[in-house]
Amino acid sequence: MKVSVRSNLLLKKITHLLTALCSFSLLIMSCAQEAPEVKSAVNVVWDYKNVSAFSGRATGTDSVLLSWSNPNTENFAKLVISASPANGSLKEPKETTESSYEVTGLTAGTNYVFTIYAYDKNGNKSTGSSISVKTDDFSDDAITSLKVTNSLTKTEYYKYEKPDLDGLSLVAVYKSGREEKIAVSELTVSPEAFTEAGSQNLYITYKDQVVKIPVEVLLTTLESISIKKTARKTSYQLGDDVDLTGLVLEANYSDSITKEVKDFSYSPKTLFENGFQKITLTYGNKSVTYDVYVSNNQSFDLDITIISQTDLNKLFSYKSEAKTFVAKDTYVKYEWYLDGTKRTDITNGFFVLTKDIIDPETTEYNQNHVVMLVVTDEEGYKYSQTAEFRIR
Structure with a gap:
């Protein structure tokens, strides 16, 4: 059988190639056996989650309420809230773990950018979440009316009684539509005392707005006033102020009704004369007196x-x-x-x-x-x- 020269040359090339491949494989296997074992290292760090549902709203001219949901991860440690411009209770960044915070002490009508960074237990910081909120500006928001949200507990009076504002609740209604509750101490009341009997109005004023509440003053006459219990203190030193502690004054009306009264006046307020003095108590158009003794400091005991x-x-x-x-x-x-x-x-x-x-x-x-x-x-x-x- 005859073999061509070309076939012999091809056979030699294949043999050389197989020999080279075997040598390379042996080298790789040898290196793998001699190389030290390398273990893969995985650093367990949190996934840098920010807070979610971050929102804010103005709650007045100087305050903003921020709210959010904290990162849902066991590695969460804390939040740091800041404001730009820094002002009020966020003049310095504040740490918290809560899900809301009211910023106070801000400037009216001002845009603020609030940013929250979340930190994990290793001190890593998230990329942060920011929102912009503007505080209210009511500088030109005038009061248009007063609204009674809860009326007086007492609407029936005797003559010379003073109005009792117990139970009253008022709100001021502004041009913008907002409403603001008014403290009773800020109200002005007229009349200060009921001197006439019959149906009438009690006028309550706040700034330039007035609301009227109907009341009834009974058709009775104040016949007299009397001291039911005397004051505990009836002996004084010169210059002492009168002390009415323990005194109970009653008003006696023509319908046989007797009422204890507290809004009476008295004089003198301070005792400047030695000896017996009369303290005069006045309620409505009636008066009654009681005696006290005023002494100068003595030089003996x-x-x-x-x-x-x-x-x-x-x-x-x-x-x-x-x-x-x-x-x-x-x-x-x-x-x-x-x-x-x-x-x-x-x-x-x-x-x-x-x-x-x-x-x-x-x-x-x-x-x-x-x-x-x-x-x-x-x-x-x-x-x-x-x-x-x-x-x-």
């Missing part, structure tokens, strides 16, 4: 000891700051005795120990003195009480 009494409730007590024995005011007659001698110059419920009664310069120290009070009630019954005191 008294040590009082009660040694006997016939009234278990005590007819009188001693007020050390005023150096005065003060009797109960429920009796019609008072008779005071000092060391057995009746003091005809004292006919009310106050026995004041002054220098003209007991002078420490002419009285021996540690000497006992006895004061006795005899009172008479409306039925003519008499009661007495004595007290012994000593100048120290």
Whole structure:
């Protein structure tokens, strides 16, 4: 069999190629066996999520409410909120983990850009989310009316009573349509007191707007006023202010109704004269008085000891700051005795120990003195009480 020269040459080339391929394969296998093992490293970092549903709205001329949804990932750590221009409560960036924040202290009618960055637990920061919000500008937004959202609890009055705004709720309605609740302390009321009977209006003013509320003043006459309970303090030092604590005043009307009143006036407010003074209480067109005693600072002290009494409730007590024995005011007659001698110059419920009664310069120290009070009630019954005191 004859083989051509061309066939021999082709066979040799194929043989050389196979030999080269085998050598290369052995080299690769050898390198793979000798090379050290390389392990792949994967860094676990969060996916830099921003907040979602980021929105904001003006809640006034100086405030904006921001809200959003926090990143839904376990690696979330915190948010940092900032404003441009920096102002108010965001003059410096604020950290939070909440899903809303009200920015305060801003400037009216100003555009602000608010940005929130989210951080993961490794300190990585998101790309951030931003929105623009403009604060309200009501500089030319005038009030057009007042609206009563809740009326007065009390709409029926007696003469000389003052309006009671309990229960009243008003809002101011502006040209822009916005509404703003008004504090009762900002309202002006007319009349200040009801001096005429019958159906009438109570006028309530806020700035230049007025609303009227119908009320009824009963057709009765104020007959008198009376003191149901006296003030706790009836002895004063010169220059003291009158203290009405404990005093209860009642108004007596022609329909036999008696009402406790609180909005009465009184005079004087301050006591500038020594001795007995009358405090005048006035309500409507009626007045009533009660007595107090005003003393100047004395130069001596008294040590009082009660040694006997016939009234278990005590007819009188001693007020050390005023150096005065003060009797109960429920009796019609008072008779005071000092060391057995009746003091005809004292006919009310106050026995004041002054220098003209007991002078420490002419009285021996540690000497006992006895004061006795005899009172008479409306039925003519008499009661007495004595007290012994000593100048120290």
